[in-house]
Every structure is written in C-alpha cells, then in structure tokens.
Amino acid sequence: MPSLSVLPPKCLQKPLLVPHRHMFGPGPSNVPSRILEAGANPVIGHIIHFTGTGHTAMECAIFNTVESGDSVLTAVNGIWGERAAEMAERIGARVNTIVAPPGGFFTNAEIEQALSKYRPVLFFLAHGESSTGVLHPLDGIGQLCQRYNCLFLVDAVASIGGAPLHMDQQGIDILYTGSQKVLNAPPGTAPISFSERACQKIFSRKSKPVSFFLDLNWLANYWGCDGKPSRVYHHTGPVTAFFSLRESLAVLVEEGLENSWERHQKVAEYFHTGLESMGLKLFVKEKKARLPTVTTIVAPHGYDWKEITSYIMKTHNIEISGGLGPSVGLVLRVGLMGCNSSKANVDMVLGALKDALKHCHKSKV
Amino acid sequence: MPSLSVLPPKCLQKPLLVPHRHMFGPGPSNVPSRILEAGANPVIGHIIHFTGTGHTAMECAIFNTVESGDSVLTAVNGIWGERAAEMAERIGARVNTIVAPPGGFFTNAEIEQALSKYRPVLFFLAHGESSTGVLHPLDGIGQLCQRYNCLFLVDAVASIGGAPLHMDQQGIDILYTGSQKVLNAPPGTAPISFSERACQKIFSRKSKPVSFFLDLNWLANYWGCDGKPSRVYHHTGPVTAFFSLRESLAVLVEEGLENSWERHQKVAEYFHTGLESMGLKLFVKEKKARLPTVTTIVAPHGYDWKEITSYIMKTHNIEISGGLGPSVGLVLRVGLMGCNSSKANVDMVLGALKDALKHCHKSKV
Numbered sequence: 234m235p236s237l238s239v240l241p242p243k244c245l246q247k248p249l250l251v252p253h254r255h256m257f258g259p260g261p262s263n264v265p266s267r268i269l270e271a272g273a274n275p276v277i278g279h280i281i282h283f284t285g286t287g288h289t290a291m292e293c294a295i296f297n298t299v300e301s302g303d304s305v306l307t308a309v310n311g312i313w314g315e316r317a318a319e320m321a322e323r324i325g326a327r328v329n330t331i332v333a334p335p336g337g338f339f340t341n342a343e344i345e346q347a348l349s350k351y352r353p354v355l356f357f358l359a360h361g362e363s364s365t366g367v368l369h370p371l372d373g374i375g376q377l378c379q380r381y382n383c384l385f386l387v388d389a390v391a392s393i394g395g396a397p398l399h400m401d402q403q404g405i406d407i408l409y410t411g412s413q414k415v416l417n418a419p420p421g422t423a424p425i426s427f428s429e430r431a432c433q434k435i436f437s438r439k440s441k442p443v444s445f446f447l448d449l450n451w452l453a454n455y456w457g458c459d460g461k462p463s464r465v466y467h468h469t470g471p472v473t474a475f476f477s478l479r480e481s482l483a484v485l486v487e488e489g490l491e492n493s494w495e496r497h498q499k500v501a502e503y504f505h506t507g508l509e510s511m512g513l514k515l516f517v518k519e520k521k522a523r524l525p526t527v528t529t530i531v532a533p534h535g536y537d538w539k540e541i542t543s544y545i546m547k548t549h550n551i552e553i554s555g556g557l558g559p560s561v562g563l564v565l566r567v568g569l570m571g572c573n574s575s576k577a578n579v580d581m582v583l584g585a586l587k588d589a590l591k592h593c594h595k596s597k598v
Numbered sequence: 599m600p601s602l603s604v605l606p607p608k609c610l611q612k613p614l615l616v617p618h619r620h621m622f623g624p625g626p627s628n629v630p631s632r633i634l635e636a637g638a639n640p641v642i643g644h645i646i647h648f649t650g651t652g653h654t655a656m657e658c659a660i661f662n663t664v665e666s667g668d669s670v671l672t673a674v675n676g677i678w679g680e681r682a683a684e685m686a687e688r689i690g691a692r693v694n695t696i697v698a699p700p701g702g703f704f705t706n707a708e709i710e711q712a713l714s715k716y717r718p719v720l721f722f723l724a725h726g727e728s729s730t731g732v733l734h735p736l737d738g739i740g741q742l743c744q745r746y747n748c749l750f751l752v753d754a755v756a757s758i759g760g761a762p763l764h765m766d767q768q769g770i771d772i773l774y775t776g777s778q779k780v781l782n783a784p785p786g787t788a789p790i791s792f793s794e795r796a797c798q799k800i801f802s803r804k805s806k807p808v809s810f811f812l813d814l815n816w817l818a819n820y821w822g823c824d825g826k827p828s829r830v831y832h833h834t835g836p837v838t839a840f841f842s843l844r845e846s847l848a849v850l851v852e853e854g855l856e857n858s859w860e861r862h863q864k865v866a867e868y869f870h871t872g873l874e875s876m877g878l879k880l881f882v883k884e885k886k887a888r889l890p891t892v893t894t895i896v897a898p899h900g901y902d903w904k905e906i907t908s909y910i911m912k913t914h915n916i917e918i919s920g921g922l923g924p925s926v927g928l929v930l931r932v933g934l935m936g937c938n939s940s941k942a943n944v945d946m947v948l949g950a951l952k953d954a955l956k957h958c959h960k961s962k963v
Contacts, residue, residue, distance in 0.1 A: 241851040241855075242851075245844070245847055245848040245851040246848070246851060246852075249636055249639070249841060249844060249845060249848070251639035251640055251642060251841065252640075252642060253640050254640070254642060256641060256642075260834065261641045261834060261837065262641075263640065263641065264640065264641050264838075266638075269637075269638040269639075269640070269838070270638055271614055272634075272637055272638060272784075272838065273631075273634040273635055273637060273638040274614070274616035274634075275616055275617075275618050275619070275628065275629065275634070276621060276626045276627075276628065276629050276778070276784055276785070277616060277617060277619060277621075277917075285650065285654075285811075286811075286833045286834050286835075286836070287833075287834070288810070288811045288832075288833040289650075289811055289833075292809060292810065292811050316810065319810055320809075320810050323806050323807070323808050323809070323810060324808055411834065413641070413834060419637075419641055419836060419837060419838040419839070420641070420834040420835065420836050420837060421786055421836030421838075421839055441688050442688070443688050443689055443808040443809070444657060444685075444688070444808070444809065445653070445657065445681065445684055445685045445688060446650075446651075446653045446654055446657050466922055467653075468651045468652075468653040468654075469625065469626060469651050469652070469776065469778060469785040470651075470785065471651070471784060471785050471786030471836075471839065472626065472784060472785060473629075473634070473637065473784040473786075474784070474786055474836065474839065476614060476616065479610070479614060480614060482610055483610040483611070483614070486606040486607075486610045486611060487611075490606075552642075557831060
C-alpha cells in the first residue's frame with residue numbers, strides 16, 4: 234500500500250474561530266442563536282424539504298417547466314433576470330428578455346406586450362431585486378400570464394417575510410425563496426411552491442429534465458406529495474439545515490406575517506429618511522418600488538465604494554456591500570432583514586456610514 | 599391589500615423536539631456534538647467550498663466533463679452506476695454500462711474490454727457501493743483510463759476516511775464524497791476534487807454545461823482556484839455547514855487517516871464474524887470486496903425485512919435499513935461509520951439483531 238504523500242493541513246490542527254459580525258449586506262443575514270441551536274440538534278433520517286440555495290431553486294423551476302425549443306421570457310432589471318435567462322438558454326430554450334435600467338421596473342402594459350409578442354411558456358420576474366433594490370409590483374401580472382397560457386415564476390429570495398406577497402391571489406405559479414435573508418436561517422435550503430397549473434405542465438412534459446437531482450417527478454415523491462403510497466429514496470436531505478429553517482419559520486409565525494411586513498416597511502422608511510438627511514441619494518427613485526429589505530444607495534460621488542465597505546467592516550464590524558451584476562460601481566447595498574430590521578440597527582449603519590464618509594479618501598477617485 | 603387566507607401551521611407553534619437515535623443505517627450517521635456545535639457558529643460572508651449532496655457532486659462531475667453526443671461508460675453493480683448512467687443520458691450522452699450482479703464487482707480485464715469497445719470520455723465507478731456493500735478494487739484502473747484517453751470518475755461517498763484510497767497514485771481524475779458518512783458531519787455538503795487532466799478537459803469543452811449552478815468555470819473562480827485576481831459572486835454557500843465539515847475533517851486529522859482506515863477494517867471484521875456466528879450470511883462473498891463502512895447482510899430467510907428494521911428502531915432506537923435499488927428485498931444494511939465504528943456499537947447491533955430475529959414473525963412471509 235503506498236504511503237500518504239500529503240500531510241494534513243496545519244489549519245485543521247487549530248480550533249475553529251468564527252468572528253461575530255453585523256451581517257447588514259444583501260444576505261446572508263445574522264442568525265439568532267435560537268435558530269442556530271435548532272441546527273445543532275442530532276441528525277435523524279431523511280425528512281421532507283428542499284435542498285440547495287436560491288440558485289438551485291431557480292434551476293429547479295426552469296429545468297422542470299421548460300423543454301428544449303420552448304419560448305421563455307425573463308424580465309431583466311438587475312442580475313436575477315439575467316441569470317434566469319442564462320439558465321434557460323443552457324437547456325436549449327428560445328429566450329427573450331425585456332430590459333429595464335437598473336433601479337427601474339416594468340409596467341403591466343410592457344409585460345403584456347412582450348407576452349403577446351413572444352408567447353412564452355414561462356415568464357420570470359424577481360419580486361425583490363436585491364442587486365438593484367427594487368420591489369417589483371406584482372398585481373395583475375399572474376392574470377396576464379394566465380391569459381397568455383404562460384406560467385408565472387417569481388423569485389422572492391430577498392422579499393419573502395419582508396414585503397407583502399400573496400401567491401394564490403396574485404396568480405403566481407412557482408415561487409421560491411432562500412433561507413438566509415428575512416428568514417434568518419443559515420444559507421443552504423430553499424423553500425419552493427408550485428400551483429396546480431405548474432404541476433400540470435411539469436407532469437405532462439415530453440422529455441426528462443436535464444437534472445436527475447432536480448427532477449420534480451422524483452422530488453414530489455420524495456417529499457411525499459405525489460399521492461403515491463410509498464416514498465423512494467432520492468437524495469439525502471440536509472436534516473439539520475431543515476431544523477434551522479423550521480425554527481426560523483416558527484419565529485415568523487410568532488411575530489405574524491403582516492406584522493413582519495409592517496416592521497420591515499417602517500424600518501426601511503426610517504432608514505431612507507436618515508440617508509437622505511445625510512445627503513445620500515436612494516438608487517430607486519420611486520418610493521413604492523423600494524425593497525424594504527435591501528436598500529440601494531447611490532455610490533457617493535468622489536469616493537471609492539470598496540474603501541467605504543472595507544472601512545465599515547474593519548472599524549465597525551458591519552458587513553455591507555457594493556453592487557452586483559448591472560449595479561456594480563453604481564451603489565452601496567445595505568440589507569436589514571428579519572431580526573436585523575430594527576431602528577437601532579439603522580442608527581448603527583447610519584453612524585458607520587457618516588464615519589466612513591468622513592475618514593475615507595474623497596480625493597482618491 | 600387582500601387578507602391572509604391561510605393560518606400559520608399549528609406545528610410551528612410548538613417547540614422542535616428531535617429524538618436521539620443510533621444512526622446505524624447507510625448514512626447519515628451520528629454527528630458528534632463537537633461537529634454539531636461548529637455548525638452553530640454565527641454566519642459570516644461567502645467562503646469557499648462545495649454546496650450540495652453526493653448527488654449534486656455526481657451531476658457536477660458529469661455535467662462538466664460530458665458534452666451532448668459523448669460516449670460515457672458506467673460500471674453498474676448497485677444503484678450508483680445506474681444513477682450515473684441516467685444523469686449522463688439526460689444530457690444527451692451515448693451511455694453504455696457494464697453490469698455485475700449486486701454484491702459483485704469487475705476485473706480490470708472486463709473494464710479494459712469495455713473501455714476498448716466503447717471508447718468513452720468518462721468512466722464512472724463507485725468505490726464504496728453502499729447499496730450492495732461492495733468496496734471496489736481501484737488499483738490499475740486509472741492507468742487503463744489514461745491509456746484509453748478517458749477520465750476516471752470515482753464515487754467515494756461511502757468509503758472516504760473508512761477505506762484506503764489514493765487519488766493521485768490510483769490515477770483518479772474526479773473524486774467526490776459526502777459529508778454525512780465517515781466524516782460524521784450533517785448532510786448537505788460534498789467535497790470534490792479534480793486532476794489536472796480533468797481540468798484540461800473541463801476548461802476546453804465546446805458547449806456550456808446545462809447547469810449554471812454547477813458550471814465549474816464559475817465555481818473554480820468562486821472557490822478562488824482559477825488563478826484570476828478577483829472572485830465573482832456565484833451562489834451563497836452554506837457557511838455553517840462548511841464549519842461543521844471543517845470540524846469533521848479536523849477530527850479525522852486528529853486520529854490520522856491510516857488509523858481511521860485500520861479502525862474501520864478491524865471493527866468491520868469483528869462485526870462480520872459476529873454476524874456469521876449468529877448464522878447470518880454476508881451478502882458480499884469475497885472478503886476483500888466487503889465495504890468496511892456499510893455491511894450488507896443477506897435478508898434472513900422467512901422474515902419480512904421491514905418488520906426487522908421497524909422492530910429495531912422501535913425497541914432499540916437504532917436505525918438500520920433494507921436494500922436500495924437493485925438490492926431491495928435482498929439485504930439488511932448496517933452502517934458503522936466514523937465515530938459510530940466501534941466494537942461497542944457492533945455489540946449493540948448484534949444484540950438488537952438477535953432480539954429482532956427472536957421477536958419478529960418468521961411465519962409472516
């Protein structure tokens with residue numbers, strides 16, 4: 234037998250030290266100890282839920298509803314619409330996009346025009362566009378999609394629990410989110426939900442989805458929701474992550490969904506007022522389209538945004554971030570989600586921003 | 599705004615109660631509190647590692663190395679070769695298999711014959727076939743694959759840390775495992791490794807992989823191992839799961855890899871002797887091909903295997919399981935992995951099995 238040629242890494246011979254930080258970026262956000270402790274429960278056998286991140290859920294939705302050659306429409310006003318388009322292209326869909334400038338959104342008339350022109354089987358829209366800070370209006374779009382015989386896929390990763398959303402009344406066919414934003418659970422799981430219309434399309438498709446791991450024929454049985462008497466092993470679910478997710482949902486139930494929406498809205502308005510009184514500008518002009526969970530601030534003129542975020546991390550132990558995708562260089566992003574959404578945290582961030590603007594080098598850029 | 603039409607589920611208004619069980623099935627196995635506690639560390643920003651289960655890693659390997667129309671060969675002597683074949687078929691590969699009966703394995707001559715006949719770009723083999731209890735010999739196969747210009751993909755989910763494995767010396771091009779077996783971390787992460795040959799093939803492919811989430815062009819940059827100066831956001835890694843995985847690797851480093859291999863081998867032999875002295879038969883005839891981590895026992899004649907596993911769970915609080923895929927109905931499977939691999943646990947399982955054979959209804963079947 235050959236001997237081991239590689240020595241174990243020295244870093245594994247030292248204890249793990251994890252810093253405590255204020256996670257005020259666009260996610261992941263801080264996890265209350267109650268939720269972390271739920272995840273430290275002992276492992277049991279396979280249970281029911283979804284394994285993966287928001288990206289996995291996005292691919293799951295697209296892989297199962299779209300076949301090669303199908304027409305797909307995505308609304309691009311930030312990074313998520315771009316990514317949905319790329320995912321659909323990779324599996325051979327004919328993809329069209331409608332594009333709004335970062336910070337903007339679409340009217341229902343614009344959406345209807347595109348549905349009428351491209352006749353897609355699937356229309357993708359991000360409810361909470363965390364790269365640009367836009368909360369997209371949803372009313373009426375589901376009904377348009379039904380009229381054009383199209384499934385309505387909504388990304389609610391950055392919005393669920395933090396802004397009003399009514400899947401059934403708003404005619405949403407597939408809705409997914411992530412565990413690590415408003416829900417305050419560790420990243421790694423992604424709740425997803427399907428309407429009856431979506432199930433009909435998914436279970437009558439002609440070809441198998443490209444992914445076995447994300448094939449809803451298997452997952453529906455594994456989750457115990459396909460009506461069959463026995464469940465077949467599909468994959469090994471991340472049990473302890475589900476414990477944390479379950480606890481995070483229990484926290485939301487205790488507060489009440491409407492109360493949580495209201496709290497996020499009030500805290501966001503308080504934050505926005507504070508920013509404007511400092512002379513900073515909000516990236517999303519229209520008030521009603523501002524995402525209450527992730528705020529985008531126009532990158533302060535004359536500063537290097539990277540110096541600001543580094544300074545705030547180093548001096549205040551607070552994580553905030555710059556832009557993402559189409560908003561890179563244009564914005565600073567501050568996420569105050571779930572347990573982090575409080576006026577005390579707003580005051581902390583405003584103080585850190587004031588300090589950063591004073592100490593960072595305006596002359597540098 | 600419409601009012602909420604669905605009340606929060608009652609189960610979320612009660613505390614989470616997780617039972618303590620002896621997890622002696624084929625995985626997940628028990629997680630020591632040290633590893634669970636590492637996972638309860640606070641969340642920090644994005645770090646480097648792989649997100650998903652063993653199935654995700656399997657798809658990642660196949661999606662990135664195989665293009666539509668490529669020839670793929672999989673060795674089927676249990677469920678994993680079947681699943682690898684199905685994954686490759688879904689992305690349009692020409693898939694051939696060599697098939698051995700459950701409990702069997704392949705000689706290098708048989709593998710060479712198939713490589714010569716089908717000229718695949720990728721050959722899949724499960725090192726630890728957890729559905730049948732086979733530890734497949736590896737020596738010489740990597741060199742055969744190199745001769746036929748084929749990548750050698752090895753599934754080591756059930757074997758890593760519990761049986762000797764030398765990726766470089768054995769010419770393995772892609773190796774992956776899971777967190778929840780010998781490593782004793784919660785399920786949800788999957789370490790994966792690529793040889794230089796694999797990287798060359800992956801980074802010179804003509805078409806994009808079907809999955810954006812599993813595209814190694816993105817992941818290599820996200821992991822910081824593509825040599826580029828800056829990392830681009832790809833997805834949100836399950837940070838706390840990585841903490842647990844890191845701690846599980848630290849535990850393995852403390853014991854030493856060779857010591858861990860030796861312990862698993864000794865405990866397995868002790869277990870196998872005990873089973874035979876009870877009159878039970880081992881499913882894998884050839885001693886050297888018995889997986890030291892997951893033992894397959896021929897389902898005792900005249901008993902309903904489901905009654906045995908249920909009785910042992912109910913009476914002894916021990917999870918063991920029946921067969922999977924081609925071994926369903928043929929075997930009982932007992933996993934003793936990582937911290938669970940001890941003579942004391944063998945004695946506990948043997949006692950439970952004796953008790954079950956006495957109390958379950960032999961006449962029922």
